[in-house]
Amino acid sequence: MTASKAAKDAGLKNLGVVVDMTEQSRQTLNNWYQDKPALFEVVIAGCAALQCSDKLNLNDRKLKMDVKKEPVYGTHCMMCDHSKNYDEDDRVPESCPVCGEHKEFTILHLDDLQHC
Ligand SMILES: [Zn+2]
Numbered sequence: 001m002t003a004s005k006a007a008k009d010a011g012l013k014n015l016g017v018v019v020d021m022t023e024q025s026r027q028t029l030n031n032w033y034q035d036k037p038a039l040f041e042v043v044i045a046g047c048a049a050l051q052c053s054d055k056l057n058l059n060d061r062k063l064k065m066d067v068k069k070e071p072v073y074g075t076h077c078m079m080c081d082h083s084k085n086y087d088e089d090d091r092v093p094e095s096c097p098v099c100g101e102h103k104e105f106t107i108l109h110l111d112d113l114q115h116c
Helices: 003-009 015-022 026-035 037-066 110-115
Strands: 073-077 083-086 105-109
Touching: 003 015, 003 026, 003 037, 015 026, 015 037, 026 037, 105 110
Parallel strands: none
Antiparallel strands: 073 083, 073 105
């Protein structure tokens, strides 16, 4: 068993990860592993925990980026009262998709409304 193997066993990629996270030299970590095994264990456990929470945060951020965009356009038909919201990538129809009304079919830019 080596310090490097112990780090890998704790779920870390290698001892270099621990060097980066603790800003301790590889030699220091090896010394701890030999002379202060309890300290080394705590350090490795801490690094593994931090690494995990980093990964979670990344997933969180990714999820937030995947969240559906806010609608940008809203349409309303005065004839049949049909209304629907569309986001930027949607193709907004020029006439009411329900009754085909064109003149009384309004397309609102929701961004404009929010700024008012
Ligand atoms: Zn309509």
